[in-house]
Amino acid sequence: MSHYTWDYEEIIRAAGHRVTPQRVLILDAVCDSGGHTTLGDIYARVREVDRTIDRSTLYRTLKLFVELGLVVSADTGDGETYYEIAKSHRHHHLVCRQCRAEQEIAHTLLEGMCDHIYRAHGFRVETDHLVLFGICQQCQQDQETL
Amino acid sequence: MSHYTWDYEEIIRAAGHRVTPQRVLILDAVCDSGGHTTLGDIYARVREVDRTIDRSTLYRTLKLFVELGLVVSADTGDGETYYEIAKSHRHHHLVCRQCRAEQEIAHTLLEGMCDHIYRAHGFRVETDHLVLFGICQQCQQDQETL
DNA sequence: GTTTATGCAAAGGTTTTGCAAGTGG
DNA sequence: CCACTTGCAAAACCTTTGCATAAAC
Numbered sequence A, B: 001m002s003h004y005t006w007d008y009e010e011i012i013r014a015a016g017h018r019v020t021p022q023r024v025l026i027l028d029a030v031c032d033s034g035g036h037t038t039l040g041d042i043y044a045r046v047r048e049v050d051r052t053i054d055r056s057t058l059y060r061t062l063k064l065f066v067e068l069g070l071v072v073s074a075d076t077g078d079g080e081t082y083y084e085i086a087k088s089h090r091h092h093h094l095v096c097r098q099c100r101a102e103q104e105i106a107h108t109l110l111e112g113m114c115d116h117i118y119r120a121h122g123f124r125v126e127t128d129h130l131v132l133f134g135i136c137q138q139c140q141q142d143q144e145t146l
Numbered sequence C: 001g002t003t004t005a006t007g008c009a010a011a012g013g014t015t016t017t018g019c020a021a022g023t024g025g
Numbered sequence D: 001c002c003a004c005t006t007g008c009a010a011a012a013c014c015t016t017t018g019c020a021t022a023a024a025c
Helices: A008-014 A021-032 A039-049 A055-068 A108-121 A137-144 B008-014 B021-032 B039-049 B055-068 B108-121 B137-144
Strands: A071-075 A081-085 A091-096 A102-106 A131-135 B071-075 B081-085 B091-096 B102-106 B131-135
Touching: A021 A039, A021 A055, A021 A081, A039 A055, A039 A081, A055 A071, A102 A108, A102 B108, A108 B102, A108 B108, A131 A137, B021 B039, B021 B055, B021 B081, B039 B055, B039 B081, B055 B071, B102 B108, B131 B137
Parallel strands: A091 A131, B091 B131
Antiparallel strands: A071 A081, A091 A102, B071 B081, B091 B102
16 A cells, blocks of 8 residues: 555646655655554654654645645544545545554445435445444454453 | 433432532533533523522532543543533544544444453453544545645 | 754734622522 | 633634745746
């Protein structure tokens, strides 16, 4: 899951923007974090490499990356925005309220719902990165055995 | 859509909290606003009755009401938290990315998806107030006619 | 060289918190 | 009465913005 597989520099330049060390560093950080991360986490990562990088740069850069489609953002509904490297397949996340574990799920599982909503309300759901909260299998089993 | 139908005072007291004029006023305001409202809106409403009520009281009270299940909160991703009186039926919201219009949808539309997820991953989705982003019917039509 | 991006600092906004005074049960 | 609540003020956040400097192209 590396951004090295696509020519991100070309994408940035094609949109009339410049490839700076900071931008490369930030894209690296989002990549290295694996799943989805918060801005605070990305900040900590880039800070380990470059002590002078500023939060405002991070905000501006992430906003740009989302616009360019290099990064997808997800609003969890709990106040924090999550960021993740754009992948080829649309997917979403399940986050367990108890153990905080997260897993990825295919977009296929949501397609039925999107259809239902479109048929009922004419509304085209475009959430490309949904985060659903609930209780994971493991925590359910742990509760039953109590 | 009135809170007078349930014994909210009993719920508050049962949890070891007190029924103050401010709390009653705030619950009234959330109710009167009909659908979902922002804290600023609630603040304006309660201020019309009581000029001395403070924002911090409002924050504390709404937080309490959410804990008690009297009010549900949702983060629409635009920086403000929305509040709404808890209703008997679970429901969710659609937010248009273009015109920012919001509409309510029945939980029924999500049940199929929840089942799919449970069957595929054993994960029990418990999001009781989901906010889905996309493009509403009106904005789709406006785009087509351009 | 131009134009864009950065870092800094400061501002704007929402939400939280410490504390003395007030009030519900 | 006593513990919980309130209002006030201040602080803690998160995010954005203006501007001079620095860097990319």
